[in-house]
Structure formats: structure tokens, C-alpha cells
Amino acid sequence: MDGTQTQAHRIPFNRVACLGRERDYLADAVASGRIGGGGPYSARVRATLERALGVPLALPTTSCSDALEMASVLLGIGPGDEVVVPSFAFVTVAGAFALRGARIVFADVRPDTLCLDEERLAERIGPRTRAVVALHYGGVACEMDAVLGLAARHGLAVVEDLAHGPFASYRGRPLGSFGALACLSFHETKNFSCGEGGALLVNDPALARRAEIVHEKGTDRTRFLAGAVDKYSWRDLGGSYGLSDLQAAFLLGQLEQRETVRDRRARLWRRYDAGLAAWAEAHGVARPAVPAHSGPPDHLYFLVMPSAADRDGLIEHLGRRGILAVFHYVPLHLSEMGRRYGGRPGDCPQAERAGARLLRLPFFTTLSDAEQDEVIDAVTDYVPRPAGSGRCGAD
Numbered sequence: 001m002d003g004t005q006t007q008a009h010r011i012p013f014n015r016v017a018c019l020g021r022e023r024d025y026l027a028d029a030v031a032s033g034r035i036g037g038g039g040p041y042s043a044r045v046r047a048t049l050e051r052a053l054g055v056p057l058a059l060p061t062t063s064c065s066d067a068l069e070m071a072s073v074l075l076g077i078g079p080g081d082e083v084v085v086p087s088f089a090f091v092t093v094a095g096a097f098a099l100r101g102a103r104i105v106f107a108d109v110r111p112d113t114l115c116l117d118e119e120r121l122a123e124r125i126g127p128r129t130r131a132v133v134a135l136h137y138g139g140v141a142c143e144m145d146a147v148l149g150l151a152a153r154h155g156l157a158v159v160e161d162l163a164h165g166p167f168a169s170y171r172g173r174p175l176g177s178f179g180a181l182a183c184l185s186f187h188e189t190k191n192f193s194c195g196e197g198g199a200l201l202v203n204d205p206a207l208a209r210r211a212e213i214v215h216e217k218g219t220d221r222t223r224f225l226a227g228a229v230d231k232y233s234w235r236d237l238g239g240s241y242g243l244s245d246l247q248a249a250f251l252l253g254q255l256e257q258r259e260t261v262r263d264r265r266a267r268l269w270r271r272y273d274a275g276l277a278a279w280a281e282a283h284g285v286a287r288p289a290v291p292a293h294s295g296p297p298d299h300l301y302f303l304v305m306p307s308a309a310d311r312d313g314l315i316e317h318l319g320r321r322g323i324l325a326v327f328h329y330v331p332l333h334l335s336e337m338g339r340r341y342g343g344r345p346g347d348c349p350q351a352e353r354a355g356a357r358l359l360r361l362p363f364f365t366t367l368s369d370a371e372q373d374e375v376i377d378a379v380t381d382y383v384p385r386p387a388g389s390g391r392c393g394a395d
Contacts, residue, residue, distance in 0.1 A: 010322035011375060014189045017366045022253030029249040037242025041249040048255050049199055053174045057202040059215045060243035064163045064185035064198035068096035071159050071181045073214050073237050074207050077102045081130040086116045087331045088351035089135050093161055094332050104341045106333035108348035112289040113137060118146035131157040136175055139165025139297035140290055144178045166192060167258055169295035180204040186251055191261055191299055194251035197243050214238040261365050265298035268367055272301045275376040283384045301361050308356040310384040315359055321378045331355040
């Protein structure tokens with residue numbers, strides 16, 4: 001569910017706002033006449049991401065989905081290859097590789113963080129496996145030491161899906177700097193937005209030059225603009241993946257406020273967690289778990305209810321109060337397409353549990369204390385059926 005607000009919802013699931021110089025940069029981009037891809041604001045976004053995340057190459061894209069498709073092309077994924085993806089994920093995590101002819105293998109998630117379960121990952125790896133996608137759910141880090149170690153032993157590429165977590169960290173190191181490739185999202189529901197947008201982070205130097213060609217529709221236009229060649233031509237597979245400079249201008253204004261965004265969202269997350277702790281404990285509702293070695297970006301706040309009926313009941317209860325709460329993913333292995341790749345009920349029990357019982361509360365940078373207090377009051381007025389209690393993963 002995408003969190004679309006209706007007139008009945010006074011407190012939306014998400015609200016995009018200008019946080020800094022977005023309007024100034026948009027006006028400047030229009031005045032310059034350079035609003036296509038590869039313009040000066042795109043270059044500034046690229047430099048900002050490279051510097052802040054400590055990665056050698058960041059290529060702004062039109063979406064995280066496009067970044068994933070670029071990853072599939074760069075890794076040479078094709079028919080007969082297998083790619084392991086978490087089942088509790090957005091569809092393009094699988095679709096980007098399926099488009100290249102790969103067979104998708106669904107892996108379960110951890111019961112606490114809802115990230116890829118590193119302890120069950122080995123059983124999904126076979127002789128045809130080429131890559132593993134590590135999705136950092138909510139920006140909380142997968143256990144990257146274990147994932148990377150297993151991938152190295154089997155000669156696999158790791159692609160980080162960092163759609164939820166720019167500027168998050170794992171053991172003090174920025175997420176997005178671990179895998180050969182990493183993908184970001186700047187969709188309107190994310191911490192930093194330009195409506196639709198993303199980025200591909202390239203950490204493997206062997207992929208860097210080709211990544212720029214794939215990003216530029218399969219041409220060496222980047223080298224042409226740098227004066228390295230006197231003309232550019234079709235060199236490889238590619239697509240129109242570049243972010244327009246209008247979008248990049250808005251995004252730059254957002255990224256420049258990343259410390260303010262981080263501090264505000266951390267405060268909102270803590271207020272939810274403190275305000276809902278006693279109610280959740282009393283009614284067997286699981287809250288997010290964040291390991292001490294994970295530095296999250298506070299992208300979302302979710303609750304895992306005792307049952308699917310209670311999840312739906314709380315969403316309806318909040319809706320009657322004018323508050324929009326939403327569920328999240330339908331497990332990929334249970335979807336129509338997932339079944340074509342052999343997905344069956346029971347394959348990924350933790351993903352199925354989350355898919356049936358998880359809901360996300362309104363969470364955006366400009367959520368006011370008064371609005372948040374109203375959400376907390378409304379949630380704690382709801383009485384689920386008795387069950388176990390604790391953090392996410394405790395039934």
C-alpha cells in the first residue's frame with residue numbers, strides 16, 4: 001500500500017515538504033536552461049552522495065527500480081542464472097533480475113529486524129546462484145559480515161537494496177559501501193525525495209566504467225563530455241536511467257538538510273517507541289528491533305500485531321480517527337509472479353507473518369509533536385486480542 005492520502009485523513013502516512021533550498025535550486029535550474037539528465041545539479045547530487053557515503057561512484061537514476069535494473073545488466077545476469085532475494089521486499093527487487101531471464105530464489109527474513117536472514121541464506125544458494133540482494137529493511141542493517149562472508153565463499157555478488165536507508169550505517173561504516181553495487185530510492189515516501197528518483201552506488205572498480213556507459217543509454221557520452229573522445233556512440237547495453245536536473249535540484253536541497261532530517265526523525269522514532277512501549281507489551285504487539293551495531297536512518301515505525309485481523313482492525317480504527325496507517329509488502333513468494341518461480345505458502349514463514357500482520361504508522365520529517373501524540377493516543381485506545389509480547393520477533 002503506497003500511503004495515498006484522502007480527504008478523510010487529517011494525518012497522512014507521508015507528507016513531502018521543502019526542507020531547505022529546493023525552490024531556489026528549481027528556479028535556478030529552469031533559468032539555466034539545463035533541465036535534462038547529466039546537468040550541474042545531477043553532478044552535485046552525485047558528489048554529495050559519493051562524499052557522504054564514502055563510495056567511489058554514485059550515479060543518480062530515475063528510480064531505485066532503475067538502479068536495480070542497472071545492477072542486473074552490470075552483473076551480466078541472464079537466463080539460467082539464479083538470484084536470491086528476500087521475500088519481504090518490493091516487487092522490483094525480484095523484477096529487475098527476472099527481466100534479464102534470471103530465476104528468482106526467495107529467502108526468508110529475520111523475525112526481529114525483518115532483514116535477510118543470514119542464518120538461512122546458505123540453504124538458498126545453489127550452483128547457478130550469481131547474486132544475493134541484501135535489503136536493509138527500514139534502513140536497519142542486514143548482518144553484512146555474515147552475508148559478505150557467505151557470498152565470498154560461493155563467488156557471489158552482493159547488491160545492497162538501500163531504498164530505506166541512505167546515511168544509515170553498520171558497525172560504523174555507511175550502508176551502501178559494502179556490496180559490489182547498492183541501490184537508493186528517493187521516492188516521495190522516503191527520507192529524502194524528489195518525487196521519483198534513485199541512485200546506483202558502484203563499489204567494485206571493475207564495474208565503474210561500464211556503469212557510466214549503461215547509465216548513459218549504452219553510450220560513452222560521459223567520456224565525450226569530459227573531452228576524452230571526439231564523439232560518442234553505442235558501446236553496450238543501457239537505458240535512459242539518468243535523473244533530470246529538475247529532480248536533482250529538488251533532491252540536492254533535501255540532501256543538504258540530512259543532519260536536520262536525521263535528528264528530527266530520530267526524535268520522532270524515539271517518541272513513538274516510548275509512547276507505545278507499555279501498550280505493546282500489554283497486548284502482544286511487536287515493535288521494531290534495532291541491533292546496537294546498526295545506525296538506522298529512522299525511516300519508518302511499524303507494529304506487528306498479534307493477528308492479521310488485528311492489523312486490519314487497527315488500520316480501520318485509525319482511519320476512523322482521520323489517521324492513515326498502511327500495511328507493507330505482500331510476500332513475493334506468495335504473489336502470482338512468485339508462484340511462477342516456485343514460491344509456496346510456508347516457504348518463508350517470517351515474511352508471511354510480517355506480510356499479514358505488520359502496519360506502518362504515519363512517519364515523516366515534518367510530523368508535528370501534536371500530530372504524533374494524536375496517533376499514539378489513537379493506537380493505545382485500540383485493544384487487540386491477547387497474545388505474546390515484546391520486540392519484533394516475539395510471538
